[in-house]
Amino acid sequence: MAAIDRTPGIRPRVTLGRRLDIAARRAFPVGCTVLLMLACEAPFGFANQAALLPAVTLACVYFWTLFRPTAMPPLAVFALGLLLDLLGYLPIGVGVLTLLVVHGVTLRARRVLTRQRFAWVWCVFACLATAASVLIWALDCLLSVRLLPLVPVLFGSVVASALYPAIANLLARAHRTVANPERA
16 A cells, blocks of 8 residues: 555545556556666667666666665566576676665665765766676676676766666656656
């Protein structure tokens, strides 16, 4: 039930339709992230399109963990990481570990970051995206037992940092409207 149902006062009856509405609003962050991940895999023909998948996934997990942590639980982040590994042709567990680390760091810094301006939140995301890209590279090197080039890693972190404002703008609009369980 939504928090509004636990407060005293006059409120609408809890019908099946209202319960479905609340469930859909709660599932929106994970569902939206999955849809964006699948959209990144569509054959658009962009150069270096493969760099979009980890960037979009990382931005979505960071945003929803920061602004709606109950809608992005660790189990959902685990499932998103597994999907990232499967769609991005990464060794199984690399994306899972990376997204769980980003999720944990974001949860720890949440109290400070939610009070800051967007530029500061974006700067922290850029640092996290760089650290996550290096972690993916290091784990990939470790699991493949060879040294991989570092340039694609840096390109991926730049793409993630550059895409974050656009993704955050879209997700913030959804956060205030469609995805808000308080409005159910």
